[in-house]
Amino acid sequence: xxxxxxxxxxYPNGVHALQHINLQVKPGEIYGIIGKSxxxxxxxxxxxxxxxxxxxxxxxxEGEDLTTLFASQLRDIRRKIGMIFQQFNLLNSxxxxxxxxxxxxxxxxxKQKIYDTVMPLLELTxxxxxxxxxxxxxxxxxxxxxxxxxxxxxxxxxxxxxxATSALDPHxxxxxxxxxxxxxxxxxxxxxxxxxxMEVVKTICxxxxxxxxxxxxxxxxxxxxxxxxxxxxxxxxxxxxxxxxLPHYLQQKLKSIPTKTSYPVWRIWFHGxxxxxxxxxxxxxxxxxxxxxxxxxxxxxxxxxxxxxIVEAIADSAKLAxxxxxxxxxxxxxxxxxxxxRIN
Amino acid sequence: MSIELIEQLLLAxxxxxxxxxxxxxxxxxIGAPLGIILFTTRQHNILAHPLLNKALAMIxxxxxxxxxxxxxxxxxPLTRLLVGTSIGTNAAIVPLTMGAIxxxxxxxxxxxxxxxxxxxxxxxxxxxxPLQIIRKILLPEAMPGIVNGLTITIISLxxxxxxxxxxxxxxxxxxxxxxxxxxxxxxIMLVTIAILIILVQLLQMLGDYITNxxxxxxx
Numbered sequence: 395x396x397x398x399x400x401x402x403x404x405y406p407n408g409v410h411a412l413q414h415i416n417l418q419v420k421p422g423e424i425y426g427i428i429g430k431s432x433x434x435x436x437x438x439x440x441x442x443x444x445x446x447x448x449x450x451x452x453x454x455x456e457g458e459d460l461t462t463l464f465a466s467q468l469r470d471i472r473r474k475i476g477m478i479f480q481q482f483n484l485l486n487s488x489x490x491x492x493x494x495x496x497x498x499x500x501x502x503x504x505k506q507k508i509y510d511t512v513m514p515l516l517e518l519t520x521x522x523x524x525x526x527x528x529x530x531x532x533x534x535x536x537x538x539x540x541x542x543x544x545x546x547x548x549x550x551x552x553x554x555x556x557x558a559t560s561a562l563d564p565h566x567x568x569x570x571x572x573x574x575x576x577x578x579x580x581x582x583x584x585x586x587x588x589x590x591x592m593e594v595v596k597t598i599c600x601x602x603x604x605x606x607x608x609x610x611x612x613x614x615x616x617x618x619x620x621x622x623x624x625x626x627x628x629x630x631x632x633x634x635x636x637x638x639x640l641p642h643y644l645q646q647k648l649k650s651i652p653t654k655t656s657y658p659v660w661r662i663w664f665h666g667x668x669x670x671x672x673x674x675x676x677x678x679x680x681x682x683x684x685x686x687x688x689x690x691x692x693x694x695x696x697x698x699x700x701x702x703x704i705v706e707a708i709a710d711s712a713k714l715a716x717x718x719x720x721x722x723x724x725x726x727x728x729x730x731x732x733x734x735x736r737i738n
Numbered sequence: 739m740s741i742e743l744i745e746q747l748l749l750a751x752x753x754x755x756x757x758x759x760x761x762x763x764x765x766x767x768i769g770a771p772l773g774i775i776l777f778t779t780r781q782h783n784i785l786a787h788p789l790l791n792k793a794l795a796m797i798x799x800x801x802x803x804x805x806x807x808x809x810x811x812x813x814x815p816l817t818r819l820l821v822g823t824s825i826g827t828n829a830a831i832v833p834l835t836m837g838a839i840x841x842x843x844x845x846x847x848x849x850x851x852x853x854x855x856x857x858x859x860x861x862x863x864x865x866x867x868p869l870q871i872i873r874k875i876l877l878p879e880a881m882p883g884i885v886n887g888l889t890i891t892i893i894s895l896x897x898x899x900x901x902x903x904x905x906x907x908x909x910x911x912x913x914x915x916x917x918x919x920x921x922x923x924x925x926i927m928l929v930t931i932a933i934l935i936i937l938v939q940l941l942q943m944l945g946d947y948i949t950n951x952x953x954x955x956x957x
Contacts, residue, residue, distance in 0.1 A: 473865035483860035
């Protein structure tokens with residue numbers, strides 16, 4: 395659906411905003427690009443509809459290279475690509491209805507047909523009762539809903555979301571993300587979004603690319619990224635939603651070398667598949683380990699249980715080895731964080 | 739006050755309104771598009787054309803730097819060419835218009851630059867042509883600022899129109915100078931001043947009313 399081939403963007407002052415960007419977004423999927431501010435996310439998403447013209451590389455939308463098109467052809471393609479923004483970008487001088495209808499009034503569509511197209515969208519976004527209000531009378535979440543209705547007015551195949559929830563509070567963010575998910579399902583809309591919030595990716599993205607210093611440092615499914623982040627930037631982002639480190643006072647007790655009186659502390663990663671099994675019960679009852687849970691952080695991500703559990707495993711070395719191999723054979727990833735002395 | 743004087747006053751009031759109304763309409767007609775061009779040809783804007791932008795800005799700044807009383811005399815040849823004479827009310831309209839054009843151009847440019855660039859970007863993203871962006875996005879959004887600026891310009895034009903007496907343009911200012919200053923008739927001076935104050939107040943009120951009408955977002 396969207397294909398970016400070796401995109402680079404260098405500004406006249408010599409700053410390399412983007413380098414070697416290769417990306418492929420499949421029809422109907424929600425694809426996330428995550429990165430810190432200044433990573434080049436905004437530039438990247440603007441390259442998709444050529445608001446920002448890449449210095450080199452190709453932008454293919456349904457196989458058509460946008461960089462070779464004339465201005466009028468490009469405008470036709472842009473009508474089929476909706477876009478929403480962090481700052482909403484609504485006309486203050488126009489009502490909710492007029493804002494949502496704007497893309498259609500540019501196309502000389504008859505008034506009645508515009509009405510028939512816009513009203514269902516206001517219904518969908520829950521704005522029917524506010525259709526005659528002006529943006530200044532709306533909350534941030536409502537403004538973004540107007541922007542979404544406007545973006546859908548031309549019945550686009552693609553929706554670009556430029557930090558669409560970054561100006562919103564967590565509760566409103568959740569409702570906007572739910573709306574995006576709904577329109578993704580209902581219209582089979584392909585969504586490409588950029589964000590700096592792992593929470594957004596976790597909630598609706600199927601696949602994700604991590605952008606750092608203008609380059610993609612990692613591409614993965616959301617589950618893979620969260621359970622097995624490889625690039626340092628990806629690890630940092632993931633740690634923002636999963637607490638993988640012990641609190642300070644427990645960390646101080648950790649020793650890197652075992653002694654005769656100490657037991658290991660394990661960090662166990664749940665990857666989704668094994669999460670339905672009664673893993674802990676098995677460890678304790680069948681294998682005879684004493685398990686002391688120090689910290690657990692489990693989340694449902696795209697219908698799978700994913701997370702980290704940090705436990706103290708108390709048993710003799712034979713049992714510990716059996717426990718360890720039981721966990722790994724069940725597809726869990728176990729890592730020894732350190733050792734804690736049992737004698738206080 | 740004699741009937742004759744009242745007739746003179748009414749005629750002068752009419753001349754002032756006639757000169758200001760006609761010159762501000764003409765100046766808006768020419769100045770507003772210039773303002774739009776000034777804004778949209780800026781670097782990175784929708785019709786970016788730095789050379790045209792610079793040239794236009796220079797001409798406009800040049801016009802603005804000429805004091806009105808000098809402009810009045812300096813463009814007499816142009817006035818003669820356009821209205822056939824260099825004296826009278828119609829002749830005064832030419833310099834008044836010329837003086838107001840650069841003001842209006844800058845006011846429109848300024849009002850447009852207050853519109854968030856994000857809106858222009860949104861327009862581009864939905865496939866709008868530059869002309870559509872100007873008509874459907876920039877102008878409606880900038881309208882309160884433009885109306886506000888036009889009110890200021892029209893009020894300044896009333897002031898300038900007093901100087902138009904120098905070319906026999908007539909009007910209230912001219913009357914005040916001839917009777918009040920040159921013949922020491924203080925009462926006429928005071929009456930014209932009172933009329934001018936009321937006229938300006940009414941204009942400002944009308945301007946504020948329209949500004950409010952077009953700025954729906956301040957509801």
